[in-house]
Amino acid sequence: xxxxxxxxLVLLGALTIAASPAxxxxxxxxxxxxxxxxxxxxxxxxxxxxxxxxxxxxxxxQTMQESFDEKLTEYRENQATMADAIKQTRERELxxxxxxxxxxxxxxxxxxxxxxxxxxxxILKKAEDAIKAVAAESKFTYVFDTSNTGLLVxxxxxxxxxxxxxxxxx
Numbered sequence: 161x162x163x164x165x166x167x168x169l170v171l172l173g174a175l176t177i178a179a180s181p182a183x184x185x186x187x188x189x190x191x192x193x194x195x196x197x198x199x200x201x202x203x204x205x206x207x208x209x210x211x212x213x214x215x216x217x218x219x220x221x222q223t224m225q226e227s228f229d230e231k232l233t234e235y236r237e238n239q240a241t242m243a244d245a246i247k248q249t250r251e252r253e254l255x256x257x258x259x260x261x262x263x264x265x266x267x268x269x270x271x272x273x274x275x276x277x278x279x280x281x282x283i284l285k286k287a288e289d290a291i292k293a294v295a296a297e298s299k300f301t302y303v304f305d306t307s308n309t310g311l312l313v314x315x316x317x318x319x320x321x322x323x324x325x326x327x328x329x330x
Contacts, residue, residue, distance in 0.1 A: 189300040189320040194307035196287055196321060199330050206279045213275050217268040224264060228257045286328070294323045 197203055235250050242250070295303045303320060 185299075185301075187298075187300050187318075188302045188304070189295065189298070189318045190304045190306050191291060191320050191324060192307045193287060193291070193305045196291075196324055197283060199325065200283055200287065200328065201330075202283045202286070206276075206283065209279060210272070210276055214272060217272065221261070221264060221268065224257070224261050228254070228261060231257065287324075290324045290327045291320070294320050294327050298323060 231250075232254060235254060239247055239250075291303060294300075298320065300318075300320065
């Protein structure tokens with residue numbers, strides 16, 4: 161979850177607020193957007209929904225795997241007495257079922273990421289809007305995201321997380 165958040169908020173890394181270059185005083189702030197996202201109550205609901213979604217996918221995968229295991233056990237127990245044509249047919253069935261399981265795993269991962277993106281989009285937008293609003297209200301020229309920039313040195317006074325939390329009512 162955190163990797164997605166970090167990658168999704170890279171755009172906030174160098175947020176520029178429009179200001180007149182002649183009058184503008186350079187004011188730089190920073191925020192850990194991943195921390196902000198984790199503090200938002202909507203994130204808990206999304207995590208719950210994603211957990212349920214993943215559990216359902218896992219149940220389907222487990223059902224498919226159990227079916228494969230049963231057919232494989234049956235094949236192994238009876239292969240010595242099977243005619244070659246039946247043996248080849250069963251082997252193809254096992255290979256096909258195994259391939260469907262693998263395809264389902266890949267599709268499940270894709271579906272999970274798609275669902276995650278879909279559910280997180282409004283939260284990310286809300287966080288981004290709040291960060292932009294605080295930056296504009298507080299006249300920050302730039303706001304860096306410390307959750308993904310590797311910013312090693314930062315002044316304590318310019319952390320806008322408390323301001324954004326207040327803006328969001330957190």
